[in-house]
Amino acid sequence: MQPIVHPVVGYVCYAVYARWADGTPPASSPAAVAVVAATLPDLLDQPLYHAGITPVGRTIGHSLLFAVPLVALVWLVARRRGQSRLAVAFAIGYGSHIAADVPWHVLAGDYHELGFLLWPVTPMPAYSGVKTLGTVGGLEVTTLWLEAVIFVGGVALWWADGRPGLDLLGRRFDL
Known part of the structure; x- marks a missing residue:
């Protein structure tokens, strides 16, 4: 999945959880945590790859061997500070990134590319x-098409939800 789509997927997953748990759109802080957590695997792995430290762009940050202990650590720290909702948001965001990287490989039959897990x-x-996922009416359908739909739909949901998290940027940068 393209890096720009991951924060949107993280938001959508957390928004679904918030509606299920509370019956309302997500609050700003947990929404922001989910979005940031959803970008974290790429923020960890891409610099390592571009610096020549790792051979590919999906290594430590995308590995369950790193992700599970990281989420557990964040969960423990957040719970001790009385911020359980932020722990849930982090787990959903980070987990959504890893989960969203799996389907394209499975649909394309490129199971060997799941080694990052x-x-x-x-x-x-x-x-x-x-x-390439197939052809519809002579037009090649690729993962980019589906990711564009996910991106637009997720941004539309975020907009309809009142753009949670944006107010935190406004406060941070005095906008």
């Missing part, structure tokens, strides 16, 4: 890029 125990080959 248990990296470094399992090898992670270079990402082969955009996946």
Whole structure:
């Protein structure tokens, strides 16, 4: 999945949870935490890859061997500080990133590219890029098409929810 789509997926997943748990759209702070957490795997892995430290762009941050202890640590710290909702938002955001990277490989039959899930125990080959999912009316349908739909739909939901989290930026930058 393209990096720009992950924060949107994180928001949508958390928004679904908030509606299920509270019957309302998400509050600003947990929504922001979910969005940031959903970007974290790429924020960890891409600099390592571009600096030549790791051979591919999906390694430690995308590995369940790192993600599970990280989420557990954040969960413990947040719970001790009475911020359980932020712990849930972090877990949903981070988990949504890893989960959203799986379907395209499965749909395309590129199961070997799922090595990131248990990296470094399992090898992670270079990402082969955009996946072709089929042809509709002579038009090639790729993962980018579906990601564009997810992105637009997620931004529309965030907008309809009152743009939670945006107010935090306004306060931070005195807008």
